[in-house]
Amino acid sequence: MASKNIHHSEISPELIEDLGFTDMITVGLMMNNLDIEDVHLSESVSQYESIRDLLSTETTTDLTKVKRAFVLPMHNVSTDRLKASLKEHKISITNDYEKADFIIPHTNFYDSYGTIDNIPQTKMMFKLTNGYYSNEHRQAVEDYHEKTGNNVILDKRSLGAAYQYNIDYTSAPFDSFIFSNMSLAIAKLIEDGELQVIETDTVLNQSANRVPMTEELMEDLKKMIDSYNASDEEIEMAGKIIPTIDPTGEPYLLYSNADFLNSKSYKYNRNKDVQYWLEKHNIYHLAYCSAEDAIKWFEERGELDSRCFRALEVKCREQIQISNRELYTFKVQVKPEYRKYMQD
Secondary structure, three states: OOOOOOOOOOOOHHHHHHOOOOOOEEEEEEOOOOOEEEEEEEOOHHHHHHHHHHHHOOOOOOHHHOOEEEEOOOOOOOHHHHHHHHHOOOOEEOOOHHHOOEEEOOOOOEEEEEOOOOOOOOOOEEEEEOOEEOOOOOHHHHHHHHHHOOOEEOOHHHHOOOOHHHOOOEEOOOEEEEEOHHHHHHHHHHHOOOOEEOOHHHHHHOOOOOEEOOHHHHHHHHHHHOOOOOOHHHHHHHHHHHHHEEOOOOHHHHHHOHHHHHHOHHHHOOOHHHHHHHHHOOHHHHHOOOHHHHHHHHHHOOOOOHHHHHHHHHHHHHOOOOOOOOOOOOOOOOOHHHHHHHOO
16 A cells, blocks of 8 residues: 555655656755655756656546545545546545556645745655755754764755755755656556546536536626625535636636736635636636737647637727827728638
8 A cells, every 4th residue: 555645655766767867966955744754856957858758748638537536635626526526437546656546646746846845745856056064963863863964954844944055064966956756656556557537627628517608607706706795605605616617718808807817816815726716717817918919829739710810800890099090090900810710
């Protein structure tokens, strides 16, 4: 049975070698309880990208051939929402990746840090730029270094109440790529074909609970939360509806409601599912787009259609500003490359 702790998975030198590492060393990373866990450091960006890609690249979209999912730690969608979507396909979630058929990745299992940052203890892998080691500034660190001979990464947790200028430290490799045991163990299972990878959106988009975005739905949401008198129950209910909205085929509705959704997003700062939906559909960006910017945005993404263009073009005309009107008349025409969107 594999441990739920990302640092306690069993790996071997042979596994590391099979994954293509030639320069990997073991270093220490301090935990909240002052224990120090082994993590693995490489200076190879290509190896870092290789492991990251193994853990995040979808290998199948067929939910009928899998039964148990392992969700990578620190997922930005709630477990309850994932469970509900998977249950529709008779799929369960397990805390043991060795018993899973597939993993559900996300963009939060890796990150980048610099110098003396606060590194989350459940981050599966990360890049550390211009970092440091310190092996003597507190008892737990001294004991670990004496026992293993490994250097200890100096981050905010390890530094504690001390100041960097008051302790002895040395430089880590300027570009250090750090891996937990679990990241390497799961990557090897995926490489060997023993685990599949299915993206979060694949799971959520195959749920029968999705509802199309309509003007009526958005008006109902505004009545629920766009008021000083909105009750906690109404806000909570809207927070359950928003993540289920499917704006596919409705780019204009998405744009026209982006400002409203963005302005009310503070009410859901602790709702992972709403925040995931807002980020996925670029609500913050769209809220600050002009109508012309929105046309270009949707066109670049292949989502612009005639209905959307005509609606946004009306707004673009309202924003046109021309001087010297006392002497001249002007004629506004849509550029030839956009006239195709004016046809029915």
